[in-house]
Amino acid sequence: MTQSVDTNRRRLLGFMAGAPLLPLAGGLASLGASTAAFAESKATVTSVKFLPMAAPSLSNPAAMATTTIGSAMQLKMSDGTSRQVKLAYHPFFITGDRVPDGKGDTVVAGGYYDIDNQPILDPTAGNRQFFSDCPDGTSLLTVENAQVEGVYGNPVFAVVQFEYTTRNGAEEGMYGQLPSPIAVLTLDQNPETGELSLVKYHNVDTSAVNGLWITCGASLSPWGTHLSSEEYEPDAAAPDDTFKSFCRHLFGDESRGNPYDYGHLPEVTVNPDGSGTLVKHYNMGRISHELIQVMPDERTVLMGDDATNGGLFVLVADKPRDLSSGTLYVGKWTQVSGKGPGAGDISWIRLGHASSDEIKAMIDDGIQAADIMDIRTEDPNDDGFTRIPFSGKVNWVKLKPGMEKAAAFLETHRYAALMGASMGFTKMEGTTVNAADKKAYSAMSYVYKTMTDGSSDIHVEGPVAGAVYEHTLRGGQKDSDGQPIDSEWMSVHMAAPANLIGEDLAEADALGNTAHAERIANPDNIKYSEALRTLFIGEDSGNHVNNFLWAYNVDSGELTRLLSCPAGAESTGLQAVDAINGWTYIMSNFQHPGDWDSPLHDKVRDTLDPYVRANFKDRYGAAVGYITGMPKLS
Secondary structure: OHHHHHHHHHHHHHHHHOOOOOEOOOOOOEEOOOOOOOOOOOOOEEEEEEEOOOOOOOOOHHHHOOOEOOOEEEEEEOOOOEEEEEEEEEEEEEOOOEEEOOOOOEEEOOEOEOOOOOEOEEHHHOOEEOEOOOEEEEEEEOOOOOOOOOOOOEEEEEEEEEOOOOEOOOOOEOOOOOOOOEEEEEEEEOOOOOOEEEEEEEEOOOHHHOOOOOOOOOEEOOOOOEEOOOOOOOOOOOOOHHHHHHHHHHHOOOOOOOHHHOOOEEEEEEOOOOOEEEEEEOOOOOOOOOEOEEOOOOOEEEEOOOOEEEOOEEEEEEEOOEEEEEEEEEEEEEEEEOOOOOEEEEEEEEEEEEEHHHHHHHHHOOOOHHHHEEEEOOOOOOOOOEEEEEOOEEEEEEEOOOOHHHHHHHOHHHHHHHOOOOOOEEOEEEEEEEOOOOEEEEEEOOOOHHHOOOOOOOOOOOOOOOEEEEEEEEOOOEEOOOOEOOOOOEEEEEEOOHHHEOOEOOOOOOOOOOEOOOOOOOEEEEEEEOOOOEEEEEEOOOOOOOOEEEEEEOOOOOEEEEEEOOOOOEEEEEEEEEEEOOEEEEEEEEEOOOOOOOOOOOOOHHHHHHHHHHHOHHHOOOEEEEEEEEEEEO
16 A cells, blocks of 8 residues: 555656646645646656745735635755745635536525425525535545536536535524535536636435435545535434424424434445435444545545544444445543543444444334433433433433344444443544555544543543544454454554644634634644645634634644635635546635634624625625645746
């Protein structure tokens, strides 16, 4: 594997030496290289370095209220010279725009649809179609024998999912109340420049899986499919008003939905005509799926869990390139350091083996939470019950006889806690792999609450601003029953590199930041580029007035700010693609601009709000696009 990665890196660097770096994406970022630009030079690239930008300040409110890039990329050449590529941002669309559907008509970008694929209308906004201000997980990919009318260069596709919408026309909160849409974008790639342009927007039909619930981060599988997510699974033991509203908008009937249909792992396959088909895998644990990572063996899947009282999970699939059947494990943290975000050795508890069809059959047969376990929210004073942490609270549970498999795959959080897993992580978000070094990375958006209060195996100091943990990956591991784990890519240790730890401030700075602006704060989406030896980190911070996109070089440990999102927005949809037709792309959307937190934004809100409203549809829209850069000799 290392030899293949090194070969790819040399090929990319050699290609970039004869080419300009062009697109990088902000909903879609691309670092591209065209063979024409440096044709006269025989020099090759020996290293790549990102050059930072300063955080925008209130002296330039327009910069704080939109996507701002002042960063660059420096290429060091074999002849001793260097070349610098300035980066910029180009959106495909702002959600709510009308975009081409490939059939001679237009559709609403980020628009919501019900179970019959009819637009869901907002009666508080003149019955306009609801559209999302929260584009998230994105996968840029190619499809063999693709052919879409209107593409004159190379057909390239991007799958983009939309997590939620912040509010309706009456400014009422709408989190989780609408079924998440997911779309395939057909893009025309200019072979000479790498530029991407939107040709077709296809809304994927999700009715066969009863719609999608809060799709957040995503990743591209090694076999070219989009691995989606459904986070914050609805509690089947006590469905709340959010779930009822979701069902009302999706089905037209709040009593029709089944909570067990949600909290799974959707997979989207893009077809050669730019359409998409979707399945759900019901055997990967019903957890707060965020951004999973399939390892180079194409069987081992490392999964974060964006929850309070979350866990570290792994599925080892039975067959490569097929996630529909496998064995589910959950991690056990043995602490070796409590300083800062701490460090721990990881061992593994086997939760069970199942196929997706087996678990789906249980759901379709009408299984209820009470069939699986007796769940109490107050102490029953009965030794037959076990006290467990659940979603920041305490439950007492007793497993029903013979329901181990149902519990493992439908009540995964409760069952993992019952089995002794370390369910103390807080908001473990994106995961990604550095295959050459056999390392993986997990973003812990906040290191607080159940990680710091002594209520779990994990008892560390913080910071609230979060950290990115590095995993050491190895084979030859055994589970808690002494049985061998059939994978060479299991985490055995977690610790955070020094430059990937946020820094809390004792007092807010002059702008209002409560975490140091020159360090990461509340990392969320992360993706690693093998070719660039760079970990890209997008923030979802309640501690930075503007959220940033960072580049971290794993060899030098250098952290570089690449992009600033509009104030109140979150950096999402991150993806690093090392090569598509000779171009490298970095995808990175943002969502909910102008989502003002108090007191974080109190010093800037009055100044910035008019700018944000003017840029993003009165704060109802957000961008999907890509970073661009034009090369020049230094």
